[in-house]
Amino acid sequence: MPSPNRIGLVTDSPCDLPLDLVEQHQIEVVPAILVLDGQSYRDGETISREEFYRRLPDLRTAPSTAAPSPLIFAGRYEKLLSAGCEHVICVSTAASLTSLHGVAKTAAADFPGRVTVLDSGQLTLGIGFQVLAAAEAIAAGVGLAETLALIESIRQRVRLMGVLDTLEYVRRSGRVPGVVASLGGLLNLKPVVTLSEGVVRPLGAVRTTRQANQRVLSLLIEQGRLERLAILHTNAADRAREFIELLAGKVEIPPGLLTVNLTSVLGTHLGPNGLGFAAVINRVK
Numbered sequence: 420m421p422s423p424n425r426i427g428l429v430t431d432s433p434c435d436l437p438l439d440l441v442e443q444h445q446i447e448v449v450p451a452i453l454v455l456d457g458q459s460y461r462d463g464e465t466i467s468r469e470e471f472y473r474r475l476p477d478l479r480t481a482p483s484t485a486a487p488s489p490l491i492f493a494g495r496y497e498k499l500l501s502a503g504c505e506h507v508i509c510v511s512t513a514a515s516l517t518s519l520h521g522v523a524k525t526a527a528a529d530f531p532g533r534v535t536v537l538d539s540g541q542l543t544l545g546i547g548f549q550v551l552a553a554a555e556a557i558a559a560g561v562g563l564a565e566t567l568a569l570i571e572s573i574r575q576r577v578r579l580m581g582v583l584d585t586l587e588y589v590r591r592s593g594r595v596p597g598v599v600a601s602l603g604g605l606l607n608l609k610p611v612v613t614l615s616e617g618v619v620r621p622l623g624a625v626r627t628t629r630q631a632n633q634r635v636l637s638l639l640i641e642q643g644r645l646e647r648l649a650i651l652h653t654n655a656a657d658r659a660r661e662f663i664e665l666l667a668g669k670v671e672i673p674p675g676l677l678t679v680n681l682t683s684v685l686g687t688h689l690g691p692n693g694l695g696f697a698a699v700i701n702r703v704k
Contacts, residue, residue: 425503425504425505425506426504426505426506426507426508426557426563426566427445427447427496427499427500427502427504427506427507427508428444428445428446428447428507428508428509428510428550428553428554428557429446429447429448429449429492429495429496429499429507429508429509429510429523430446430447430448430449430509430510430511430546430547430550431448431449431450431451431511431512431519431523431546432448432449432450432451432462432463432682432684433451433462433512433517433519433542433543433546433682433684433685434448434510434512434539434543434544434546434547434550435543435544435546435547435649435651435679435681435682435685436448436544436547436550436551437677437679440551440554444551444554444555444557444558446550446554447495447498447499448463449487449491449492449495449519449523450462450463450464450487451484451485451486451487451512451517451519451684452484452485452486452487452684453466453471453482453483453484453683453684453687454482454483454484454485455471455474455478455482456478456479456480457480459485460683461487462484462682462683462684463682463683466683468654468680468681468682468683468686469654471683471686471687472653472654472683472686472691475686475690475691481591482687483687484517484684484687484688485518486517486518486519486521486522487522488522489522489523489525489526490526491526492509492522492523492525492526492527493526493529493530496509496526496527496529496530496533496534497530500530500533505533506533506534506535506563507530507533507534507535508534508535508537508553508563508566508567508570509523509527509534509535509536509537510537510539510546510549510550510553510570511523511536511537511538511539511546512539512541512542512546513538513539513540513541513542513614513617514538514540514617515540515617515618516542516617516619520536520538523536524536535567537549537567537570538617539574540574540615540616540617541574541577541579541614541617542579542614542685543579543649543651543679543681543682543685543697544579544649544651544677544679544697545577545579545614545697547649547697548573548577548647548649548697548699549570549573549574549577551647552569552570552573552699553566553569553570556569573699576646576699576700576701576702577697577698577699578613578615578642578696578697578698578699578700579613579614579615579695579696579697579698580611580612580613580614580622580635580638580639580695580696581611581612581635581651581693581694581695581696582609582610582611582612582625582631582634582635582693582694582695583609583610583612583689583690583693584609584628584631584653584655584690584691584692584693585609585690585692586608586610587690588687588688588689588690589610589688589689589690607626608624608625608626609624609625609626609627609628609630609631610623610624611623611624611625611631611634611635611638613638622634622638628658631694632658632661632662632665632694635662635694635695635696636662636665636666636669636670638696639666639670639696639698640669640670642698642700643700643701644671644700644701644702645670645671645672645673645698645699645700645701646673646699646700646701647673647675647697647698647699648670648672648673648676648677648696648697648698648699649676649677649678649679649696649697649698650662650663650676650677650678650679650694650695650696651679651681651693651694651695651696651697652678652679652680652681652692652693652694652695653680653681653685653686653689653690653691653692653693654680654686654691654692655691655692655693655694656678656680658692658694659678659694660678662694663676663678681693
């Protein structure tokens with residue numbers, strides 16, 4: 420059934436929202452396309468994260484990603500509108516990093532005045548927390564204007580930071596060459612990065628996993644009081660669990676802590692064994 424005030428939500432698979440939350444809030448998630456050794460997969464639907472990371476080291480060619488057809492987004496909009504929604508909000512992956520946003524907007528042109536497409540400026544739970552806040556507001560009966568304002572507020576207060584285990588996959592993807600250039604392209608370094616308003620920025624680099632964990636912890640402590648928190652990893656569940664243990668007594672963990680293995684289309688560019696966090700701070704500093 421549509422939400423109480425007839426607003427539908429669409430996003431794309433790099434949002435990394437857990438399936439139980441997607442189902443609970445009836446969010447339509449459009450899968451990005453993952454290409455492995457010439458074969459295309461729908462992210463999160465026809466290939467699991469576990470299978471992707473298992474195959475990654477042995478791939479003959481570097482994996483790549485693509486956006487689906489505008490018809491896929493249009494189909495999700497039509498589904499919600501036909502079910503009784505008066506308006507649809509689509510929150511997309513950062514337009515600066517992927518064509519998903521442009522495809523979503525192209526599809527929205529067929530529904531003038533009925534679909535609003537927003538650029539999250541983010542990846543993973545940086546997107547997901549915007550969508551989740553909107554879903555909770557919609558369920559509470561909040562109207563369209565207020566929901567859009569809430570999404571913007573969350574966007575301004577989202578913090579996404581992490582450390583990659585290697586520069587190799589970033590270098591191969593070519594998606595964030597500035598990070599590689601700023602660190603001299605030295606593949607033995609573990610770059611610490613942040614994403615804000617669609618721009619990836621380097622925060623330095625470390626040489627060991629222990630140093631990396633401590634750096635991420637320091638960054639998280641610096642954020643102050645948190646409204647939401649997700650610990651992110653790329654097929655490094657044990658590392659994520661150990662990191663959460665480090666938080667005890669150092670960070671006030673908000674309700675609903677999430678631990679998320681980044682989806683395949685993100686792992687393609689970041690590589691395995693990465694660690695980071697997405698957080699919504701209590702206020703803009």
